[in-house]
Amino acid sequence: MISRRSFLTTVALGAGSAVALSACGGGGSSAGQTGSAGNPVTINYTWWGNDDRAERTRKAIALFESKNPDIKVNGNFTDFAGYWQKRATEAAGGGLPDVMQWDLSYLRDYAQRNQLMDLGQLRIDTSGFEKTLLPSGQIRGRQYGIPTSTNAFAVYYDPAKLAEIGVAEPGGTWTYSEYKAWLAEVGTKGGGRYFGSTDFTGIWWQFTIWLRQRGIEAFTEDGKLGFSKDDLKQWWSLAGDLRGTGAIVPADRAVQLKPKSPFGSNVSASENTWDNFMAGYLKDSGAKELKLVPVPSDDADDLGLFLKPTMLMVASAKTKFKDAAGRFIDFMVNDPEVGQIFKTSRGVPASKTQREGTTFEGADKAVVDYETSIAKYLKDAPEPPIVGFGTLEAAFLRVNEELNYGKQTVDSAVDQWFKEAEDVIKQNS
């Protein structure tokens, strides 16, 4: 009786582990497992974004599958914040999806820890890419990410709102004091209905650009901070006289609008961010037209601007389907029809073949025109940020928010951020 029971248990356990073992097998060749039209392989692809991007991505996947009957793509998406928490758990369990949309902020974290594949070993055509852009997907000389598209930093404004309250549109070049005076004017004439902008000193990339205008890189080559406490003090003090006035959206309003931005919610007349936010802002705010001008600079010849990969395509170091992953990435970054599907919602296509195969109209054209107009000011993209950058950027935003709530002085805020930043750098070095 008992022996039969234990016998059955043993059989059941044995059968279970046999299944598990067979699932682990397979692969091995340099191209990994490959499929055929009758028996396609399935790769997993994941991205972050809103419904708009999901719809476009599904179209692109369907197109890829029709052109490559031996590969099926299983798509999956979440919002940006949840995205990285999910990837972290997957990486810990050794189960990252085969192909992923990636952000520059996290490239070093995962590449340096051997989670991403060196894409140099796959057949991906990079001949259509600007030579200055590719290094931003490289860590220690290896290409871990291929940029899908580029974006540049800009000041967005809504001409209709400005006309409504009788404020002139910005001219195109401005110093910080001109910019601040303009924000103050919007605040005064907006009379509580419209504020000038979100506190621009809380945006990490805007800070980076300001540093670059002064010849400072945010991070040194050996992964330390390239700026001093005094630099940050100066930066956060820059908006000191605007906080608490109509020039800047009050913190309690901004907090309640999350995850939407005050600009997308029609609370502010302008916002500083990446130019590929156009489609999202138009959808959120319902505005007819939004315009872009370069960020302010006290040196009219040096705007500190650069093209950054909006997002990158990466593959898991552990994927069993190298060949399929490579072909899918190549398709997503180079195919002109993919460009037609995404337009500028991922930024301006990085590959020449894709860019030239795409027709840009209306808002998409405004984004492309903006990047063309600033071409003469563009410098090399900065290196992929240091390990733990996500934490630093979040802390930057949070400490600045506390500044806006009046919970901190500039001095204590700077001390707090430096303390957290040094802790992160120490942890990851």
Place this chain on the structure above:
Amino acid sequence: MTLTLTRRRGVETAPPARRAGQRGADIRAGYTFLLPWLLGFILLAVGPMLSSLYLSFTDYNLFEAPTWIGLENYTDLFADDRFLQSVQVTLSYVVFGTPLKLAAALAVALLLNNATQGQGFYRSAFYAPSLIGASVSIAIVWKAMFGDDGPVDQGLGFFGIHLGGWVGNPSMTMPMMILLTVWQFGAPMVIFLAGLKQIPTELYEAASMDGAGPWRKFVNITFPMLSPVVFFNLLLETIHAFQIFASAYIISNGEGGPAGSTLFYTLYLYLRGFSDFRMGYASAMAWLLVIVVGVITLLFFRTSKSWVHYGGDAR
């Protein structure tokens, strides 16, 4: 004597060998039936707990093998401003939220206990929030209700109180979170109600004969008779309050803001582990929480001797 003998003889009639075999078989059968639960308990609870205990003494970033650093995570905690803030936020939530919730539960239970009609309906109606209260959708509704120009703002405005949105105001988020937990008083209320029904009516009758008023009856009869239930609810709700996570995560967009005012202990633990990739640190936080909640539970049991009266006590 005869009885003992009979019994002993009765014992001896069963062959010893067969009895032992039968017992062993029973034990094996018992464990076999227990196996699904036992496996789950060992693999999904004990195993992960032990590995998190180990990780709490290491530097572990999820990607690379953990490295042993001894007590460093535990000592680092006390130099971490954000950690101290999360302790402060959580303690004020537990200290203010739990008694208020229990008071609300007891008050409604007392009212319902006297109701002659529709008790079943009201009991279900008041119980419902505690079923859905911890859900994501309620947190979203709460966020909308307490926003600028939300129903709460407008309602208070009607009485001339203008606080603006609570969600964006660091000094109002804690009252908002406490209201959310107080609103879920249904579960302790049902337990209180069951306890109230156990109190013999003779006691109240006797007290009435002696001319005791309602307050006197509550203090001298209801509360002492109910004290084991109060103790049970207090213990359960305190432990529960320490674990608050989902609603805080939703209301603050997973950030613990504004200005760290909803940075609850578990939320910070989660951010440390899954946003900052510091699993060792997060594990240390988790174990510290286990220890602190354990100590508080122990203190409750110690003090309970002086105020909890069990039926049949000499007191």
